[in-house]
Amino acid sequence: MxxxxxxxxxxxxxxxxxxxxxxxxxxxxxxxxxxxxxxxxxxxxxxxxxxxxxxxxxxxxxxxxxxxxxxxxxxxxxxxxxxxxxxxxxxxxxxxxxxxxxxxxxxxxxxxxxxxxxxxxxxxxxxxxxxxxxGVVEAITCGGLPSYIDTYQTSIHVPAIGDVTFSIAYSGGFYALVDATSLGFSLNMDEERRLSECAYHIIEAIQTERGFSHYTLGDVGPVPFLHFMGPVEQLSDHFYRSRSATYVHPGVICRSTTGTGTSARLALMNYEGTISPGDRLETVSLRETGFIGEFTGVRQEGPHEVVENTITGKSYxxxxxxxxxxxxxxxxxxxxxxxxxxxxxxx
Missing domain, CATH: 3.10.310.10 (Diaminopimelate Epimerase; Chain A, domain 1)
Known part of the structure; x- marks a missing residue:
């Protein structure tokens, strides 16, 4: 006993x-x-x-x-x-x-x-x-990790899917960033299982092909995350919104869009020159929940332009x-x- x-x-x-x-x-x-x-x-x-x-x-x-x-x-x-x-x-x-x-x-x-x-x-x-x-905690804003683009717009052949174009961001972990529309997804709840299956095969293919190393941390393990990106809407001069879904290997679609996934999106938008410091992005999940990421600054770290950011959300x-x-x-x-x-x- x-x-x-x-x-x-x-x-x-x-x-x-x-x-x-x-x-x-x-x-x-x-x-x-x-x-x-x-x-x-x-x-x-x-x-x-x-x-x-x-x-x-x-x-x-x-x-x-x-x-x-x-x-x-x-x-x-x-x-x-x-x-x-x-x-x-x-x-x-x-x-x-x-x-x-x-x-x-x-x-x-x-x-x-x-x-x-x-x-x-x-x-x-x-x-x-x-x-x-x-007496109610209505919002928490926390610092997102400095985030950057490691690899931009490369492609890989994924069995049963075909050629997939992706970018790799670091935002506390390495993320494969994939355009959801290019794979036929609109990022709604009824797609959850297919999103998980699709992401599983993509991450397996990326992990088999290569690894990624952080510029100060070195090898932090195989890529564990994939972030499906919907189209970006501009709602005002400094505010954007995009449907999103984050996958964690093996087999989990997160209920939220995740803070690190949102930070990764900010890094990509900065890399592509579509946002400036002070701009905010709301990522919206399959369940219609959201986090707001704010692009607060940028600095050069070796070969990388690193995005500083915050993430705001509410916990219950x-x-x-x-x-x-x-x-x-x-x-x-x-x-x-x-x-x-x-x-x-x-x-």
Whole structure:
């Protein structure tokens, strides 16, 4: 018989993407930085990610964010992002959800109007601007990672699809950017399964053909993301809108358009000369939810013109509570997990 174990959670969503915030039940992780703690979790305790993203507790379309002590004194708390593809160093939707959870949990006291604080992601500090009205967190604006175009308008032959033209952006992860219309998609809900199947084959082909390297981080793994781009509408002098869908390998179409996907779009629009600093782009998902990305500046980093940006969205709290981890349950795999659960280590 195994002891009863439990985790404290707050479930949230932004744009439809559910982020499960782990607020308690995990031992302090080794590592002098949030990035090092992430690497320990990835290499030595991946059981937490698997537990919360698989049945009976979750589904692969969800994300998990573990709150951890920050290493940077400017940050109020750190967070480690876990998804079906692994451990991204940054995510806009997860940051929006984590910032909301930090306010709702009282880690940062709510104040009416705008307030600012810092979180620490594995990628580094994330500046948060939060709008609170009548005690409700109405909007979160977070810094998007500096984003750039690595490869512009190249093509690849994809079995069962044909030749596909794509660009590659980096915005916290490498994204294949694909024109949805050229593949016959209008980006509506009834296309969700076909979008996933199409993206799966494209990403498989790209991963087989080549890899991509970040100009400072080096090899960050195979391309995990694809962003389907709809036509861009100009709604006013400095505001644009585009239907969008983000795919995470293997097999997940995100409910939201994703913050990093929106940042990647801003990088492409800057590369093509269609937007200027101060312009905003609203990306709209299959479920009619949206994030707003603002192009705030540009700088040269080696061979790349790097776009600075922010992402704005709203997160909703779905539930607060504990989950019971019963390692005698045949549906639960506790390998790579019990050594980091506080309830497995009684005082």
């Amino acid at each position: 195994h002891p009863e174990l439990n985790l404290q959670l707050m479930d949230t969503h932004a744009g439809g993407d559910v982020s499960r915030i782990v607020t308690g039940g995990i031992c302090p992780l080794p590592g002098a930085t949030v990035r090092a703690q992430m690497e320990y979790l990835r290499d030595e305790a991946d059981g937490l990610r698997k537990l919360l993203l698989n049945e009976p507790y979750g589904i692969p379309e969800m994300s998990v964010d573990l709150l951890v002590p920050p290493s940077n004194p400017e940050a109020v708390i750190g967070y480690i992002i876990m998804e079906v593809m692994g451990y991204p160093i940054y995510s806009g939707s997860n940051t929006i959800c984590t910032a909301t959870a930090v306010l709702e949990a009282g880690i940062v006291p709510k104040r009416e109007g705008w307030q600012s604080f810092m979180l620490e992601a594995p990628a580094g500090l994330a500046k948060i601007d939060a709008l609170v009205r009548d 709290v779905l539930s607060r509570g504990d989950i019971i981890v019963n390692c005698d349950d045949p549906l639960i795999d506790c390998r790579g997990l019990t050594h980091i659960l506080t309830s497995a280590h009684p005082e």
